[in-house]
Amino acid sequence: MHISAILKDKGDVVHxxxxxxxxQGVVDTLLGLRISSLVVLSPTGELLGIVTERDIVRTLKSSPDTWMTVRVEEVMTRELYVAGPDDSLGTVIREMRERHIRHLPVIVDGKLAGVLSIRDLIASSMTELERHNDMLKRYINDWPQDGPGQ
Structure with a gap:
């Protein structure tokens, strides 16, 4: 399964x-939308980074009295691992696991096309495994019963 299929199922809404x-504005948005990350975009829509709950918690620890006024650009993750539409589900999950990331921007033709979470990828992986399992069961059930030696 390719990332393009997962993104198509999820949709292209990007917060x-x-x-x-x-x-403080980020926290309000995250809580309001019940999500855990926001991509950071320039005024022209260029992907600059991502800000996550982890970034906020680190800032709370280092700046407990002033965290609310810290700007996103001071704490966001700039070095992003991104996926393309033709990347495979297995490759992307492996990379996310090895890099300890939970949110994946997807770039199509040089532009941000969506963001997938590890939850989205696990759900797609489970659906794919269930589909394979059903195919194998049908194959076994359709196997000829009166073969040689019977």
């Missing part, structure tokens, strides 16, 4: 923020 947004 984002700007680099000059305060972490």
């Amino acid at each position: 984002s923020t700007s680099p000059d947004q305060s972490l």
Whole structure:
């Protein structure tokens, strides 16, 4: 299964923020949408990074009295692992596991096309495994019963 199929099923809604947004604004957005990350986009829509709950928690630890006014650009992750539409589900899950990341921007033709979470990928993986399992069961059930030696 390719990332393009998963993105098609999920849809192309992308929640984002700007680099000059305060972490208080990010927290309000995350809580309001019940999500755990926002991609950071420039005014022209260029992908600059991602800000996650982990970034906020680290900032809370290092700046407990001023975290609310810290700007996204000060704490966001800039070095992103991104996927393309033709990347395989297995490859992407392996990379996310090895890199300890939970959110994956998907780039199509140089533009942000969506964001997939590890939850999205696990759900797709389970669906794919169930489909394979059903195919194998049908194959076994359709196997000729009166073969040689019977």
